[in-house]
Amino acid sequence: xxxxxxxxxxxxxxxxxxxxxxxxxxxxxxxxxxxxxxxxxxxxxxxxxxxxxxxxxxxxxxxxxxxxxxxxxxxxxxxxxxxxxxxxxxxxxxxxxxxxxxxxxxxxxxxxxxx
Numbered sequence: 001x002x003x004x005x006x007x008x009x010x011x012x013x014x015x016x017x018x019x020x021x022x023x024x025x026x027x028x029x030x031x032x033x034x035x036x037x038x039x040x041x042x043x044x045x046x047x048x049x050x051x052x053x054x055x056x057x058x059x060x061x062x063x064x065x066x067x068x069x070x071x072x073x074x075x076x077x078x079x080x081x082x083x084x085x086x087x088x089x090x091x092x093x094x095x096x097x098x099x100x101x102x103x104x105x106x107x108x109x110x111x112x113x114x115x
Contacts, residue, residue: 035060035093035094035097036057036059036060038092038093039057039060039065039089039092039093039098040056040057042089042092043055043056043057046085046088046089046092047078047081047085051074051077051078054069054070054071054074055067055068055069055070055074055078055103056068058106060097060098063096063097063098063099063100064098064099064100064101064102065089065098065100065101065102066102066104067101067102067103067104068104068105068106069103069104069105069106070105070106071105072105075103075104075105078101078103079103082101085101086098086100086101
């Protein structure tokens with residue numbers, strides 16, 4: 001909004017930093033940010049509809065994918081399929097990107113939000 005007395009626009013000269021910040025984050029995280037976003041996107045097709053409603057990837061750090069699950073039974077089902085899930089994820093994101101999947105029971109009941 002322009003200053004009514006001086007006519008100056010204090011917003012002039014501001015730059016959108018979204019793309020710049022994204023580029024910096026990619027360099028700092030060495031592309032792992034994009035890998036994690038891809039994991040979150042393909043998660044429902046990798047684990048199936050039912051499991052994706054009760055689980056969600058929350059972090060990827062140093063090859064460890066942390067997945068929050070709704071309850072212990074979901075954790076057990078995913079633990080039994082862990083090797084298959086990891087193999088399927090690596091098909092999409094690249095070999096060696098996910099060395100381990102860590103499951104943790106979360107507090108949130110609706111896992112379909114926020115994906």
